[in-house]
Amino acid sequence: MKSPFRFWMTGGIAMIVAALGGTRAFGAEERLTRASVSRFGVTETVQRIEACAERHGMPVLVRLQQSVGEDNERQRLVIVFESTQGGTPVLMTSSDASPDLLLRVVVQRGANGSTEVMWRGAALDELPDGLSPELLHDLADLPALVAEALS
Secondary structure: OOOOOEEEEEOOHHHHHHHHOOOHHHHHHHHOOEEEEEOOOHHHHHHHHHHHHHHOOOOEEEEEEEEEOOOOOEEEEEEEEOOOOOOEEEEEOOOOOOOEEOOEEEEEEOOOOOEEEEEOOOOHHHOOOOOOHHHHHHHHHHHHHHHHHHO
């Protein structure tokens, strides 16, 4: 495993909202490496993902609506889940990087009208040694959780 600049668990809403806001946070969007298209609308997709996460023992810490695009013309919902061990994992790769919320899912209406679901595919080799088996399971399970919610 790699030694990141910083890695910690937080339950602090202010920290989570700060990581999701501001100009540097939009650079974090390149880290949303996984995507799926939902056959449901944005609201139903969010409800299905949240319900599935609850069944997996990962409650919602924060759900935040954001505006994106050049003229803030598109809306999206960002969901940050709490791990089964409590708190949500945060990763910073360098001192000037924005905090990356690893249990974050973004749901938005795509340019073609479809509902897009995006999340970060956290590579386990990017994470520090010594993480609990529960947290590693939660991170590895996120793609399956999203797939189950969208089925």
